[in-house]
Amino acid sequence: MVEILQNLALGFSTALTPTVLMYAFVGCVVGTLVGVLPGVGPLAGISLLLPATYGMNPTSAIVLLAGIYYGAMYGGSTTSILMRIPGEVASVMTCVDGYAMTQKGRAGAALAIAAVGSFVAGTLSIVALMLLAPPLAEFALRFGPPENFALLVLGLLALAYMSSGSMPKSLTMAALGLLLGMIGIDTMSAFFRFHYGVAELGDGIGIVPVAVGLFGISEILLSAGREGKAEIRAPRLRELLPNRDEWRASAAPIGRGTVLGFLIGIIPGPGHVISSFVSYSVERRISRNPDEFGHGAVAGVAGPESANNSATTGAFVPMLALGLPSGAIPAIMLAAMMIHGIAPGPMLIQQQPELFWSVIASMYVGNVVLLILNLPFVGIFVNILRIPYSYLYPAILAFATVGVYAVNNSVVDVWIMAGAGLAGYVLRKLDFELAPIILGLVLAPMLELSFRQSLAMSAGSYGIFLSRPIAAVMLAVAMTLLMLGIRSIFRRTPRT
Amino acid sequence: MHALTVDRAAGAAFAVFALLVLWESRSIPFGTFAEPGPGALPVLLALTLLICSIAVFAGGRTGERLVDIRWSEWRHAVAILGTCCFLALALERLGYRLTIFVALLTLVSIVEKKGWTAGIAFAGGFSLGTHFLFNTLLKVPLPRGPFGF
Numbered sequence: 001m002v003e004i005l006q007n008l009a010l011g012f013s014t015a016l017t018p019t020v021l022m023y024a025f026v027g028c029v030v031g032t033l034v035g036v037l038p039g040v041g042p043l044a045g046i047s048l049l050l051p052a053t054y055g056m057n058p059t060s061a062i063v064l065l066a067g068i069y070y071g072a073m074y075g076g077s078t079t080s081i082l083m084r085i086p087g088e089v090a091s092v093m094t095c096v097d098g099y100a101m102t103q104k105g106r107a108g109a110a111l112a113i114a115a116v117g118s119f120v121a122g123t124l125s126i127v128a129l130m131l132l133a134p135p136l137a138e139f140a141l142r143f144g145p146p147e148n149f150a151l152l153v154l155g156l157l158a159l160a161y162m163s164s165g166s167m168p169k170s171l172t173m174a175a176l177g178l179l180l181g182m183i184g185i186d187t188m189s190a191f192f193r194f195h196y197g198v199a200e201l202g203d204g205i206g207i208v209p210v211a212v213g214l215f216g217i218s219e220i221l222l223s224a225g226r227e228g229k230a231e232i233r234a235p236r237l238r239e240l241l242p243n244r245d246e247w248r249a250s251a252a253p254i255g256r257g258t259v260l261g262f263l264i265g266i267i268p269g270p271g272h273v274i275s276s277f278v279s280y281s282v283e284r285r286i287s288r289n290p291d292e293f294g295h296g297a298v299a300g301v302a303g304p305e306s307a308n309n310s311a312t313t314g315a316f317v318p319m320l321a322l323g324l325p326s327g328a329i330p331a332i333m334l335a336a337m338m339i340h341g342i343a344p345g346p347m348l349i350q351q352q353p354e355l356f357w358s359v360i361a362s363m364y365v366g367n368v369v370l371l372i373l374n375l376p377f378v379g380i381f382v383n384i385l386r387i388p389y390s391y392l393y394p395a396i397l398a399f400a401t402v403g404v405y406a407v408n409n410s411v412v413d414v415w416i417m418a419g420a421g422l423a424g425y426v427l428r429k430l431d432f433e434l435a436p437i438i439l440g441l442v443l444a445p446m447l448e449l450s451f452r453q454s455l456a457m458s459a460g461s462y463g464i465f466l467s468r469p470i471a472a473v474m475l476a477v478a479m480t481l482l483m484l485g486i487r488s489i490f491r492r493t494p495r496t
Numbered sequence: 497m498h499a500l501t502v503d504r505a506a507g508a509a510f511a512v513f514a515l516l517v518l519w520e521s522r523s524i525p526f527g528t529f530a531e532p533g534p535g536a537l538p539v540l541l542a543l544t545l546l547i548c549s550i551a552v553f554a555g556g557r558t559g560e561r562l563v564d565i566r567w568s569e570w571r572h573a574v575a576i577l578g579t580c581c582f583l584a585l586a587l588e589r590l591g592y593r594l595t596i597f598v599a600l601l602t603l604v605s606i607v608e609k610k611g612w613t614a615g616i617a618f619a620g621g622f623s624l625g626t627h628f629l630f631n632t633l634l635k636v637p638l639p640r641g642p643f644g645f
Contacts, residue, residue, distance in 0.1 A: 166552075168548050168551035168555060169552055171544075171548045171551075172510055172545060172548040172549060172552055175545040175548055176510070178541050179517060179538065179542065179545060182541065188534070189525075189533065191524060191525065191533075191534040191535075193524055193534055193535075193538065194520065217576075220576055221572075221576055222573075223569075224569045224572030224573055224575075390608035390610055391604065391618060393603075394599070394600045394603040394604055394608075394618075394622075395600075395622060397580070397583075397603070398596050398599065398600060399626070401587070401596075402592070402630055406636045406638075411584050411585075411587050414580070414584040414587065415581075415584045418577060418580035429565055430502050430505075430506050431502065432506065448537045451537065452532055452537075455530065455531065455532065456531075460529075460531055461530075
């Protein structure tokens with residue numbers, strides 16, 4: 001413990017130098033901006049700004065990029081709550097109840113709960129990262145392809161089982177998302193699937209254009225014909241802070257979201273996305289008033305927002321301690337470390353303790369900076385609602401277009417966004433949930449790779465999924481959920 | 497005779513889509529069950545989608561009818577989707593500033609009927625302002641048109 005505190009002091013001595021402090025601040029500001037702007041998520045933001053770090057020293061560069069990462073997690077909630085447009089994929093679940101709170105005139109309260117929840121989760125998860133990194137990283141190391149496959153299957157079935165709609169409809173959407181994820185070049189054989197002559201599909205269908213289309217563009221299409229669409233009441237000053245009941249309702253979900261998010265974040269995979277979905281499902285499941293979810297439940301904002309910020313920190317565990325990126329964003333940050341001559345892996349902590357502990361210390365600093373940035377500016381963000389909708393939606397459309405285009409500099413992504421927008425519009429009219437499509441799309445490449453790697457490991461024997469205890473337990477839980485779902489379908493079906 | 501419900505229509509549509517994916521997967525090597533190829537997962541997922549679609553269809557005996565869904569905003573929706581298509585078609589041909597200007601002017605002045613002066617001011621300010629923000633400040637490469645604009 002004394003050693004940890006000494007190391008942390010060493011980290012703070014670097015993180016609190018004016019230069020590093022400035023980069024932490026700039027990273028947080030840019031990250032918040034990246035998260036707020038619809039369509040420009042942390043992945044695009046970090047990718048775009050990576051070349052700007054080439055001239056910096058390694059510590060400043062990693063601190064800046066880390067600041068963008070968790071700044072975007074904070075900022076991503078803003079457009080989800082105010083406009084039902086997820087600034088980044090992890091904010092998808094925040095759209096549901098955050099936007100419902102906005103429609104009830106509680107936009108300011110939702111933004112404040114998201115900011116405080118993110119701060120608490122971010123700070124507590126850094127403590128956990130600091131104390132639990134070695135044993136947790138060791139546990140995550142036990143996950144091979146069969147365990148990863150079982151985890152992904154469990155994640156998809158858990159989402160379908162706990163969704164507010166019917167299980168077959170949720171599974172249909174998840175299967176659709178997984179199928180979309182099959183488009184592109186197969187990583188094991190280099191076979192180009194479902195390309196129809198479009199070379200840009202080689203890397204698959206991007207998550208950003210699909211998410212922006214399904215959630216953002218479909219919202220614009222649905223809102224376009226609503227009566228009184230420009231009549232948005234700006235909240236009063238006192239409404240910018242949550243009331244006592246809202247604080248009380250958010251406390252436990254923030255705590256649960258923090259723990260869930262951190263644990264999911266350290267497991268390889270898009271932890272920050274899965275954690276917000278799982279947190280939302282858990283909150284809805286254990287709520288005394290599950291019918292409130294979808295109609296402005298405070299726990300539906302507090303839980304997922306805390307979870308995705310906590311998972312962001314959790315993702316640093318395998319990245320910093322093992323050199324194992326747990327998703328696309330940590331992978332880019334890992335690439336950035338290598339560009340700066342840092343060899344990520346277990347030796348990093350021993351060989352470059354200053355870098356490791358200054359990144360940890362800068363996370364504390366970043367969380368304070370983000371809270372200072374977000375709470376006072378909640379009022380400014382709420383003022384976006386004052387803009388007449390006839391001007392606001394064309395601006396959102398333009399922002400979404402530039403954000404989607406900027407990821408790959410490809411108009412194919414703009415076409416995908418338009419197609420996803422039309423699909424989202426029709427599916428929402430038909431009362432289908434859209435979130436499982438995104439989860440399926442994100443998980444598809446990992447699901448396929450882990451499935452085929454598992455069979456390669458076992459020389460084609462499916463027994464590998466049952467002979468490994470962790471995988472077997474997770475698959476057993478997944479099958480139980482499926483059976484429970486099927487049973488509930490037969491119970492609900494009216495006899496005629 | 498019962499009118500078609502939303503779930504039955506959607507279930508049938510997804511089943512047709514699943515069959516289409518199965519048909520398209522013929523040209524992708526399936527491999528074997530012990531050693532799956534690049535076509536294995538698409539086929540298995542299409543079959544999963546087919547089973548789920550049948551479940552949605554079967555469970556959709558009652559519920560909201562398809563004809564009861566209101567599409568009152570369809571004119572706006574078509575105009576916005578048309579603008580999306582224009583953005584995709586014109587972005588690399590006309591350049592960022594001109595494309596965004598035309599798209600926003602169309603939506604504000606024609607679709608929303610806010611007048612030409614307001615439309616030109618908004619579209620012009622937005623296209624130039626966002627170009628400065630993204631292209632000049634954030635160094636995001638945005639396409640230029642044939643006029644260098």
